[in-house]
Amino acid sequence: MALLLIIPLSLILLLLAYNLFQKFRYKLPPGPKPWPVLGNIYDIKPVRCRCFHEWAQIYGPILSFRLGSKLNVVVSNAELAKQVLKEHDQTLADRHRSRSSARFSKNGKDLIWADYGPHYVKVRKACTLELFTQKRLEALRPIREDEVTAMIESLFNDCTKPENKGKPLKVRRYIGTVSFNNITRLTFGKRFINDKGELDPLGKEFKGILSSGFKSNKTSFLAEHLPWLRWLLVPLDTEKGDAAMHNARLDRFTREIMEEHAKVKSKDVGGIKQHFVDALLGLKDEYDLSEDTVIGLLWDMVIAGMDTVSISVEWAMAELIKNPRVQKKAQEELDRVIGQERIMIEEDFSNLPYLQALAKESLRLHPPTPLMLPHKAKAHVKIGGYDVPKGSIVYVNVWGLGRDPNAWRDPNEFRPERFFEEDVDMKGHDHRLLPFGAGRRICPGTQLGINLVTSMLGHLLHHFDWNPPNDEEIEMKEAPGIVTYMSTPLQAILAPRLPADQLYKRVPVDM
Numbered sequence: 001m002a003l004l005l006i007i008p009l010s011l012i013l014l015l016l017a018y019n020l021f022q023k024f025r026y027k028l029p030p031g032p033k034p035w036p037v038l039g040n041i042y043d044i045k046p047v048r049c050r051c052f053h054e055w056a057q058i059y060g061p062i063l064s065f066r067l068g069s070k071l072n073v074v075v076s077n078a079e080l081a082k083q084v085l086k087e088h089d090q091t092l093a094d095r096h097r098s099r100s101s102a103r104f105s106k107n108g109k110d111l112i113w114a115d116y117g118p119h120y121v122k123v124r125k126a127c128t129l130e131l132f133t134q135k136r137l138e139a140l141r142p143i144r145e146d147e148v149t150a151m152i153e154s155l156f157n158d159c160t161k162p163e164n165k166g167k168p169l170k171v172r173r174y175i176g177t178v179s180f181n182n183i184t185r186l187t188f189g190k191r192f193i194n195d196k197g198e199l200d201p202l203g204k205e206f207k208g209i210l211s212s213g214f215k216s217n218k219t220s221f222l223a224e225h226l227p228w229l230r231w232l233l234v235p236l237d238t239e240k241g242d243a244a245m246h247n248a249r250l251d252r253f254t255r256e257i258m259e260e261h262a263k264v265k266s267k268d269v270g271g272i273k274q275h276f277v278d279a280l281l282g283l284k285d286e287y288d289l290s291e292d293t294v295i296g297l298l299w300d301m302v303i304a305g306m307d308t309v310s311i312s313v314e315w316a317m318a319e320l321i322k323n324p325r326v327q328k329k330a331q332e333e334l335d336r337v338i339g340q341e342r343i344m345i346e347e348d349f350s351n352l353p354y355l356q357a358l359a360k361e362s363l364r365l366h367p368p369t370p371l372m373l374p375h376k377a378k379a380h381v382k383i384g385g386y387d388v389p390k391g392s393i394v395y396v397n398v399w400g401l402g403r404d405p406n407a408w409r410d411p412n413e414f415r416p417e418r419f420f421e422e423d424v425d426m427k428g429h430d431h432r433l434l435p436f437g438a439g440r441r442i443c444p445g446t447q448l449g450i451n452l453v454t455s456m457l458g459h460l461l462h463h464f465d466w467n468p469p470n471d472e473e474i475e476m477k478e479a480p481g482i483v484t485y486m487s488t489p490l491q492a493i494l495a496p497r498l499p500a501d502q503l504y505k506r507v508p509v510d511m
Contacts, residue, residue, distance in 0.1 A: 026387035026389055027385075027386055027387050028064050028071070028386060028387055029059070029060075029062045029063050029064040029073055029383075029384070029386040029388075030059040030060060030063055030064070031055065031059050031063040031064040031065045032055065032059075032065055034065065034066040037068070037069075038068065039065065039066030039067050039068050039069065039070070040065040040066055040067065041067055041068070043065070044065070044067075046480035047477075047478045047479075047480050047484070048370075048371060048480075049370035049371055049397055049398075049399035049400065049478070049484065050399070050478065052074045052076065052371070052395070052397050052400065053076065053397060053399065053400040053403065055074075056074070056076040056397070056400060061075060061076045061077040061079075061080055061384070062074070062075050062076070062080050062383060062384040062386055063076075064386075070391075070392075070393060071389065071391075071392045071393070072392070072393045072394075072395065073383070073386075073388050073392055073393070073394045073395070074371075074394075074395045074396075074397055075383065075384070075394070075395070075396055075397065076397045076400040076401065076404070077400075077401065077404055077406065077407070078401060078404070078407055078430075078431040078432045079384075079431075080383060080384050081396045081401060081431040081434065081438070082431040083383050083384065084375070084383060084394060084396055085396065085428075085431065085434075085437070085438040085439040085441075086431070086438065086439055088381045088383065089439040089440050090116065090440065091377060091378055091379050091381045092375045092376070092377055092378075092381065092388075092394055093115075093116035093120075093375065093378075093439070093440045093441060094115040094116055094375065094376040094377070094378045095108065095112075095113050095114065095115055095116075095373065095374070095375065095376060095441075096374040096375065096376040096393045097113050100243060101113050103243035103244075103247065104243065104246070104247065104250075105296055106247075106292050106296065109290065109292045109293050109296050110123075110293065110296025110297055110299070110300050111123045111124060111127060111296070111297055111300050111444075112300045112303075112304065112373065115376075115378075116378075116440060116441075119293075122287055122288070122289075123287075123289070123293060123297065124440075124444065125287070126280075126283055126287045126289070127297070127444040127445075128444055130279060130283055131276055131279055131280070131444070132444050132445050132447065132448060134447075136274055136279070137447060137448055137451070139274040140186055140274055140275075141346055142509040142511060143182065143185045143186060143509065143511060144182060144186075144346070144451065144452060144455060145345060145346065145455070145507060145509075146506070146507060146508055146509045147178045147181045147182045147185070148178055148455050148456055148459050149343065149459070149505070149506045149507045150177075150178065150181070150506040150508075151174050151175065151177065151178040151456070151459070152343075152459055152460075152463050152504055152506075153504055153505055153506040154174055154177070155169070155174050155460075155463075155464065155494060156463070156496060156501075156504035159464075159493075159494040159495070159496070160496065166493065167469075167493070168469035168491035168492055168493050169491065169492060169493075169494060170489055170490075170491055171314060171317055171489070171490040171491065171492055172310065172314055172485075172486075172489045172490060175309075175310045175313045175314060175317075175456060176310045177193060178310075178456065179305075179306050179307075179309045179310040179313075179452075180192070180193065180306060181193055182305075182309070182452060183301065183302055183305045183306045183309075184203075184206065184302070185275070186275065186276060186301075186305075186448075187275065187276045187277060187298055187301050187302055187305075188257050188275065188276075188277050188298070189261065189275035189277060189278065189511075190202065190257070192206055192207075205249075205253055206253065208249075209246070209249055209250050209253060210302075210306075212245075212246050212249070250295070250299065251295060254295045254298060254299070255291075255295075257277060258277060258281060258294070258295075261275075261277050261278055261281060262281055265278065265281065265282075274511075276297075276298065276301055277298060280294045280297060280298065281294070301445065304443065304445065305445060305448070305449065305452075307368065307483045307485075308368040308369065308449060308483060309368075309449060309452045309453060309456070311366075311368040311483055311484065311485055312359075312362065312363060312366070312368050312435075312449075312453045313453055313456045313457060313460075314485070314486055314489075314490050315362055315365070315366035315486065316358065316359065316362035316366070316453070316457055317457075317460060317466065317490060317492065318474050318476060318486065318490050319361075319362055319365070319366075319414045320358070320461070320466060321466050321467065321468050321474060321490075321492055322414070322468075322474055322476075323414050326358060326414065326415075326416060327461065327465075327466060329354060330354055330355055330358055330461050331461055331462070331465075331497070333352055333353075333354045333355060334352065334355070334458065334461060334462045335462075337351045337352055338462060340497075340498050340499055340503075341500070341503075342503070343459065343462070343463075343503055343507075344455070344458045344459060344462055346451060346454075346455055348458075349451075349454055349458075352458065353420070354416060355454060355457065355458050355461075356419075356454060357416035357417070357418075357419040357420065358416040358457070359450070359453050359454050359457055360416070360419050360424070360426055360433070361414060361415065361416040361418070361419065362414075363426060363433070363435040363453075364402040364408075364433055364435075365402055365403070365412075365414065366399075366484070367398045367399055367402065367434070367435040367484075368435070368483050368484065369398070369435075369482065369483055369484075370397065370398055370399035370478075370484050371395045371396070371397055371398065371399070371482075372395065372396050372398060372434070372437050372441075373441075373482070374393045374394070374395060375393070375394040375395070375396075375441070376391065376392070376393055376394070377389065377390050377391060377392045377394060378390065396434065398434050398435065399484075401431070401432055401433070401434060402432075402433065404432070407432045408432070426450075427442075427446055427447075428442045428446075436449060462497075462498070463496065463497065463498055463503070463504065464494045464495060464496060464497060465494070465495040465497050466492050466493075466494060467492065467493045467494075467495075468491075468492065468493070469491050469492065469493055474490065475487065475488040
C-alpha cells in the first residue's frame with residue numbers, strides 16, 4: 001500500500017520540479033497561475049476562443065497556460081501570428097496530436113495531423129498540384145451548383161406550404177444537407193441523401209462513422225492531460241477500444257468505395273472521373289501513397305469541408321438577418337448583376353464584389369476553426385520576446401485576430417464595406433484575417449471553401465428575403481468545440497423574392 005502512494009507522489013514531485021526548472025530557465029509568456037499538477041484545466045472556459053480573448057485583455061497578446069504539465073501558448077494579434085505562421089513557420093509546423101487524433105489519423109499518416117517532414121511535403125504536393133487545381137475545381141463545379149439548387153428547392157417547397165406560412169424554419173438542416181451532399185459527392189462520388197432528404201443505407205453508415213468519431217467524455221479529457229492518472233482510470237477509459245472499432249469501421253467503409261471505383265476505372269466506363277477518390281487512386285503509385293494515407297486524405301477532406309462550410313453559412317445568415325441594411329444591399333447587387341430571370345452561377349462571383357465582401361466579413365467575425373489546429377514547437381523559439389520551449393503547443397486565436405481594435409475599426413460591427421476601404425486578403429497573406437490558416441499548414445482546399453460559402457450565400461439571398469422569427473433577438477453565442485457552431489441553431493422566416501417558380505427548381509447533374 002505504501003508503495004502505491006510513493007509512486008504517484010514521486011511523479012507529482014518530479015512534475016513540480018520540472019515546472020519550476022522551466023519557470024526559471026525560460027522567460028515564458030505571462031498567463032493565469034497554474035495549479036500544481038493540474039495546471040489550468042479548471043480555469044479554461046468551454047468556448048476557448050472567447051476565454052483566451054478575455055485572458056489576452058489581462059495578460060497581453062501572447063500568453064501561456066498549462067494543461068497538466070504541458071505548456072500551451074496563445075497569440076492574439078497579427079504581428080505575433082505572422083511570427084508563428086511565417087517567420088518561424090518551419091519550427092512551429094509540427095502538429096500536436098491528442099490520443100484520439102493520433103489514433104484516428106494512424107499517428108499522422110494523413111495530411112491534417114501529420115508532422116512537418118518528407119511525408120507531409122509529399123502529401124501536400126499531391127493535394128496542391130493534383131487535387132485542388134483550378135482545372136479540377138472547375139470540372140466539379142456542376143456538382144456544387146446541383147447541390148445548392150437542391151437546397152433552394154427544398155427551402156422553397158417547405159416555406160411555401162400553407163401550414164408553414166409565417167413559421168420559422170431551422171436553417172441548419174438545409175445548409176447541413178447541401179454541405180453533406182457536396183462533400184460526399186466531391187470526395188466519394190456518391191450522394192447519400194435522396195430528394196426527400198432521407199439517408200440511404202450507405203449514408204446511414206457514413207453518418208454513423210462521423211458521429212462515433214466525435215464522441216468524448218470527461219475520463220478521456222483527464223487521461224489526455226493528466227497521463228499519470230491513466231493507470232487509475234484504466235477501467236473507465238474506453239477510448240482505445242472505441243477508437244479501434246471506429247477505425248475498423250471507417251477503413252471497411254472507405255475500402256468498399258475505393259474497390260468500387262477501381263473496378264469502374266478498370267472497365268474504363270464513362271471516361272476519367274474527377275472525384276477525389278478517383279484522383280487519389282490514380283496518384284497512389286506516382287506519389288507512393290500508402291492505403292492508410294489515401295484513406296486518411298479522403299476523410300481529411302470530409303471532416304475539413306463538411307462542418308466548416310455549414311458553420312460559415314449559418315453565422316453569415318444570422319448576421320444578415322440581424323443587419324437588414326446589409327441584406328438589402330447584397331440583394332440589390334444580385335438583382336443588378338443577375339437579374340430576376342435566371343439564377344446565379346459561380347462565374348458570376350467576379351461581378352459580385354459586395355457578396356464577396358460580406359463572406360469575408362462573416363469569416364472575420366466567425367471563423368469556423370477559431371483557434372486553427374494546434375501547432376507544436378519542434379525546437380526552442382522566441383515569439384514576441386518570450387521563450388517557447390521545444391514541445392510547447394501553440395495556438396493562433398483567429399477569432400481574436402478578427403476582433404482586434406488595433407487592426408479593425410469598430411471590430412464588433414458587421415460592415416462588409418470595410419473591405420472596399422482596404423484590400424485584405426484571406427488566403428494567408430494578411431495575418432489579420434486567417435479563416436483558412438497561413439504558411440505551411442494553410443488549408444489546401446481554401447478556394448473550394450470560398451466557392452462553396454459564396455455560392456450558398458448568393459443563392460440564399462437572391463432567392464429569399466430573410467427575417468427573424470417574430471422579431472426575436474438572435475442569440476450569437478458559440479458552442480464549445482474545435483469548430484464553433486452557433487449554440488442556438490438559427491431559425492428564420494423566409495419569403496421567396498423571384499417571380500418564377502421554375503427558378504426554384506433543382507438543376508440536377510449526374511457525375
